[in-house]
Amino acid sequence: MSEWHDIAAEADVAPGAPAIARIEGREIGVMRDPRTNDLIAIRNRCPHSGAKLCLGSVEQRIEGEPGGHYHLVDRTVVVCPWHGWEFDASSGVCPEDENFRVAVYPVRVEHGRVFVQA
Amino acid sequence: MIDCDVHVQITHPEEILKFIDAPEREWYRNQAYLLGLPGYPWSNPSTWFRGDLAVDETGMPGGNPATVAKEVLDNQGADIGILTADDALSVGLMQNTYRAAALARAHNDWFREDWFPVDDRFRGSIVVPSQDPVAAVAEIERCASDRRFVQVLLAGGSERPYGDPKYLPILEAAAANGLAVAIHSGMEGMGLAHQPTGAGAPTFYIEWHTTGSACSIMGHLFSLLTHGTFRRIPDLKVLLIEGGVAWLPGMLWRNDTNWRGLRDDTPWLDEPPSETMKRHIRFATQPLEHTDGNDELLWQMLAAVGAPDILCYSSDYPHWDGDEPKWLANRLPEAWRQGVMHDNAVNFYGSRLDLPVAR
Ligand code: FES
Numbered sequence: 001m002s003e004w005h006d007i008a009a010e011a012d013v014a015p016g017a018p019a020i021a022r023i024e025g026r027e028i029g030v031m032r033d034p035r036t037n038d039l040i041a042i043r044n045r046c047p048h049s050g051a052k053l054c055l056g057s058v059e060q061r062i063e064g065e066p067g068g069h070y071h072l073v074d075r076t077v078v079v080c081p082w083h084g085w086e087f088d089a090s091s092g093v094c095p096e097d098e099n100f101r102v103a104v105y106p107v108r109v110e111h112g113r114v115f116v117q118a
Numbered sequence: 119m120i121d122c123d124v125h126v127q128i129t130h131p132e133e134i135l136k137f138i139d140a141p142e143r144e145w146y147r148n149q150a151y152l153l154g155l156p157g158y159p160w161s162n163p164s165t166w167f168r169g170d171l172a173v174d175e176t177g178m179p180g181g182n183p184a185t186v187a188k189e190v191l192d193n194q195g196a197d198i199g200i201l202t203a204d205d206a207l208s209v210g211l212m213q214n215t216y217r218a219a220a221l222a223r224a225h226n227d228w229f230r231e232d233w234f235p236v237d238d239r240f241r242g243s244i245v246v247p248s249q250d251p252v253a254a255v256a257e258i259e260r261c262a263s264d265r266r267f268v269q270v271l272l273a274g275g276s277e278r279p280y281g282d283p284k285y286l287p288i289l290e291a292a293a294a295n296g297l298a299v300a301i302h303s304g305m306e307g308m309g310l311a312h313q314p315t316g317a318g319a320p321t322f323y324i325e326w327h328t329t330g331s332a333c334s335i336m337g338h339l340f341s342l343l344t345h346g347t348f349r350r351i352p353d354l355k356v357l358l359i360e361g362g363v364a365w366l367p368g369m370l371w372r373n374d375t376n377w378r379g380l381r382d383d384t385p386w387l388d389e390p391p392s393e394t395m396k397r398h399i400r401f402a403t404q405p406l407e408h409t410d411g412n413d414e415l416l417w418q419m420l421a422a423v424g425a426p427d428i429l430c431y432s433s434d435y436p437h438w439d440g441d442e443p444k445w446l447a448n449r450l451p452e453a454w455r456q457g458v459m460h461d462n463a464v465n466f467y468g469s470r471l472d473l474p475v476a477r
Contacts, residue, residue, distance in 0.1 A: 057169070
């Protein structure tokens with residue numbers, strides 16, 4: 001049964017400053033989305049070759065059309081610090097290859113503390 | 119584990135300029151941070167660097183010898199880290215030959231004075247003004263007595279493929295001094311170098327990274343083989359870095375087929391070129407291609423052309439597309455690990471690594 005775990009003080013989680021906790025052998029990180037200010041709880045291990053994902057960045061996804069057209073979409077991705085693969089912040093799925101996915105967890109804030117269900 | 123490709127960054131240009139004679143220094147300062155080296159037409163859309171490394175006050179990793187020793191040697195567990203240049207890989211492509219020679223000298227002095235003494239597990243590469251082979255040979259001779267230099271480094275981008283007789287004196291000087299020659303992909307389309315592909319200049323970084331860096335390595339590989347370079351210089355050893363390896367079986371088969379039918383033009387080739395390759399040429403592993411679940415196929419193909427003996431591990435630290443050593447070792451067939459991660463490099467570099475074969 002997954003339980004709620006108290007991970008960090010909310011004020012301590014900022015863009016570029018994740019909180020990292022070890023829960024039953026898994027390292028889980030909480031990252032702050034600089035755009036929405038949302039918190040993202042994600043396994044701190046890239047399914048590609050094992051980088052610490054929480055040392056990467058949280059970014060708004062860019063999409064586009066041929067002809068050199070770029071636009072930002074309403075989708076947040078966690079970008080791996082090693083090879084730059086992206087993982088959807090809500091589903092953990094790599095949009096470029098759904099065989100690669102990382103666990104993401106429910107997260108909530110109570111009385112200034114961040115709780116993760118894992 | 120031996121890491122054959124550790125990119126040292128020039129984060130503080132004055133560290134190098136102190137090795138350049140005073141009257142010349144100002145010229146390099148006036149060229150801004152690339153010091154007169156040709157710039158990159160295709161820039162990485164995000165970052166050149168892994169995001170989890172220590173950076174100095176310039177915001178860049180890889181420029182401090184003690185930090186590199188910690189990150190590459192201690193943390194990644196390398197017994198030896200072979201330092202390759204980064205931007206200075208393109209010194210042989212500068213338009214100004216004289217400035218190139220002076221900058222190459224300074225870069226080599228910087229390795230010797232500021233890097234090697236920090237950790238005895240560091241080895242280094244000699245950068246040379248390859249656009250002027252006479253000056254390049256003089257630089258090799260000047261540096262070779264320091265046995266911590268293990269190779270002469272040439273860029274993938276070039277004026278001609280390196281089998282061209284113009285470069286013979288450089289290759290001869292390396293071999294005569296017990297140095298390998300490393301050809302590192304990159305710098306195609308910069309300075310004196312030709313465009314990265316036969317089709318012309320790519321538009322995007324991803325195109326360059328996919329085709330350009332492989333094409334130049336293919337060009338040098340088959341040029342060296344076809345000119346009979348290894349018959350002329352039997353002691354020559356060449357490491358090809360960062361051009362990929364999955365294409366190798368197909369291109370070797372293609373070339374061996376051509377060799378059978380086209381030998382009149384190059385009658386000095388007295389064995390299938392792929393056989394010559396196995397004795398003289400090694401490939402650094404990074405970036406080992408992703409196979410989408412077909413690794414077994416890749417190992418079979420590579421085994422057909424001499425793997426695992428032709429492969430030497432490289433991390434490409436601190437770049438964004440590096441291969442972490444534990445991940446790579448686990449990916450390899452178990453029987454290949456010791457060779458690829460360690461022994462093949464020991465055999466290739468010989469006594470300049472100063473390590474027992476089994477460690
Ligand atoms: S380890 Fe995350 S993208 Fe490669």
